[in-house]
Amino acid sequence: MPAPMKTGRRSVLVTSATLLSLSVTAPAALAAPTPSTSPTATPPAHMSQVGGARLGQPGTQVNLAGGVPALPKDLTARSWIVSDAESGDILAAHNAHWKLPPASTLKMLFADTVLPRFPKTTAHKVVPADLAGIGAGSSMVGIKENETYTVHDLWLGVFLRSGNDAVHVLSSMNGGVDQTVRDMQAHAEELQALDTHVISPDGYDAKGQVSSAYDLTLFARSGLQKKDFREYCSTVRAKFPGGSAKTGKKGTSAREPFEIQNTNRLLSGDSDVPVYQGIAGVKNGNTTNAGATFTGVAERGGKVLLVTVMNPEKHEHNEVYKETAKLLDWGFRAAGKASPVGELVPPKSAAQPGTSASGGDAHRSGGSGSKPVAGSTAGGGSRGMGTALAVVGGLLVLLAGGAFLVNRRWPLPDLMRRRPRP
Template sequence: MQTKPFSLLPVLFAFAAGALVPGATAYAAKHHATKPAAAHKKATPAVNALPPLAAQTALAANPPELAAKAWLLMDFDSGEVLASANADEPLPPASLTKMMTSYIVEQALRSGKLKPTDLVTVSQNAWCRGTNTESCMYLPLGSQATVIDILRGIIVQSGNDASKAIAEHMAGSEEGFAKLMNLEAQRLGMTQTKFMNPTGLPDPAHKSSARDLALLARAIIRDSAEYYPIYAEREFKYNGIKQGNRNALLYTDPTVDGLKTGHTAEAGYCLVTSSKRNDMRLISVILNTHSAQARADQSRTLLGWGFGSFEKATPIAPNAVVATAKVSFGKTDTVAAGLAAPWGLTVPRGQQVQTSVELKSGLEAPVAKGAVVGKVVATSNGKPIGEAPLVAQAEVERSGLLLRAWQHLTRLFGK
């Protein structure tokens, strides 16, 4: 899923405005009474910035203060929060909601419940009438679109019509789809989230938190590898109307490859971003700041602090034998223990990491290769910073009857 080269003009606009305006000129020319959707909601007059919000938690020195109601920076690999403020406050998420809508569609595609070429019908309820009060994919009333086009319309164009249409296709109604969204949120551990619709249009009960939205972004990146490149696409043309992705960072930072913008009067300007530099991927969340420019600038600041303040550490080499576990009643008395997978930690730059091993006691044969036989714990400055399971590097078969009897006797007499 390659994106088209972009011209200098939209890049300059992204710098100036902090977001891209969808290119619906062709649509507007045909429909003089209809203005193109320039943002998720109708643009509002500039307002004063919120006071800077200092970090309430931070794992490195000098975290930024950001003028938003909530913000968070998460390490993708571990899911650890590196810094945050008001991380668990339920707030209106606006079109960040559509990350859950797209995630559910992506998982349905992965499982085969949906096919990319399946056709989705646009109902009267789903149809956007082409006003400037909401973002639209501009699906014609009564038309059909493929699931993969709908998915792009949700992610790139933030189409409310696309979100409603797929919700009705999958669950019969927006309400029915919201139930699926909440079940998925519960499964992902999103404890401060309640979805009332698939779009993020205002509802007093429709809430999420910075931590929950970071968990959702992490799930999308982890579980939707085949479809995740769509989040980096800078534009999408449908029904003759080309619209640009509103995530300005996609145009100004080559390390950014997602995820989603949002804006309503209630939610302010919001942005969830993912950036990967070398072997480190970070997820930032900015909720309820005062402008499109601010959400882009604050995301840059937060990501810059994160990549400048942290580094990847590899406490133990992937193929190293970490310990030798004792095994009772086996054909061998011990088994080598090592990591099940490569283990990396994100730590403040220059911080030393120590490790200690905890093996299971009373381990008895048979022991399968790959069975968990203990864990290794990483600490720094006396504080735990991560752990990983240790697994048997070989199979240990159970000993025969005579050998087991002898082993019982030696255990009984302490030999």
């Protein structure tokens, strides 16, 4: 049975939901798409400057003066970013805007786009067309044709098992894969995630499908405004409906549920990776072109950090989680000491009037003028954030500049099913 978790010190982070059991080991992530042309081995000399000029420069960007701890050694990821999830300050980054294959971390954008559109109690009977076009070797949760699933079931399949079958069923409900791709691309542009080009909603390797550590962090930050998103991405294990089977009584059948476990190792733990203290999601991925990718959110001492890691060159078991844990540890030590090297920009509809959607002066300078404001959160999984953010954007015209500077944070309401110290 679910159990309420510990309440944090910060009032905006009140507990609202529960986690299932924490003591299991998740199965390995599944994905083995057909190889295709991979990106270059070195980052471009010039990349996007959305969020700050330094983020467009190749290599590591960090301010180590004033007692800031040194970055962890042995970081091999092609790209990574450490940011404050609430203020949007980027504490350190490495090739933040390098466009790389995202693998299943792209499902964060899929969820942030589609999740608000269907109540979780909605039931859907799967037809063969719903499962058409799933890539060979995809990770699957085990959806069966001619069986009925609730939207709640399907989202558990997306988040826990990274099920491409669940993504395709939800995409079919949303008007089809092509429509969902268009919706995702439009939402990415609204979030100012301009490095992202969507080809497949499930993140399966496709020519031209790319994102960046910066954009994946934007997707996570936006998704975490939604209660249902937070619930699904922080669930360790759940029961999933099985296929129908005859019971022996004439004309009747029963569906025996089976257990699914989250493939996020920092959430569920593994033999060489302990559960990370304060972890609360978000999403992992692994494909031939992308390698291992991961975005995680964690809270300690009233600080909430987002870390994205893309494609470690070191191919040890669970390396993406090990490097993420190192960066989270560094971020919690550096928080309040390290001057930011950039920022996570708000959605277009929440940006302060006069800022540029593509990285204007306020974005390049890392100034506070382009940061989100308090109150710009959505009302849970059943509501999108667009309306609330549009209202906030309109209200900013009426607010004094000083008030905006005081209330520029983007709180994460009732965020955490926090982890006790092991």
